[in-house]
Amino acid sequence: MKKLLLILCILFTSISFGQDGLVLSQQNANEKGISPIWPKCERSRQTPVQCFDGKLRTHIIQNFEYPEIALNEGLAGTVTVEFIINKKGKVEVLDVHGAHRYLQREAIRIIRAIPKMEPGKWGNKPIAVAYEVPITFVKPE
Structure with missing residues (x-):
């Protein structure tokens, strides 16, 4: 009886937590063809992955603003932002590292401005x- 109870507890626990917290990396998602679809990419001639990458680059370039305080202090460097496109198609920033916090804030602002997809x-x-x-971030001359 105890063994049966233990097996049932393990079985129900694994079923209740199965795939709810599943997050794929960009590389795995690209390989499996399950990437998020950026708005208007569904009508593109490119693959969803190529379109997503292009739109992300364009988004970063178009929304980029060098922080005034960072300019005044001569700050430069690379900020790496880790984020997810969640199950609702919205951006969630997970981690930010590198460079100065003023540059990190700008990088977060840019990523959070990614449209819902x-x-x-x-x-x-x-x-x-x-x-x-x-x-x-390269300080302008």
Whole structure:
């Protein structure tokens, strides 16, 4: 009886936690073809992965603003932002490291401004996909 109870507890625990917290890395999602779809990428001639990468680069360039205080203090460097596109298609910043905190704040602002998109899907279930993006701040001359 105790063995049966133990087996049932383990079985129900694994079922209740199965795939709810699943997050794929960008590389794994790209390999499996389950990347999030950036707005208007569904009509693109590019693959969803190519379109996502291009739109992300464009988004960073268009939204980039060198912080005034960082300019005044001569700050430069590379900030790496780790984030996910969650199961609802929204951005969640997980970690930021590198360079000065003023530059980190700007990098976070840029990433948080990413538009809501169609989340990656595993079969028919939405899934979170993790990304890591370096943003380099070079002080203008």
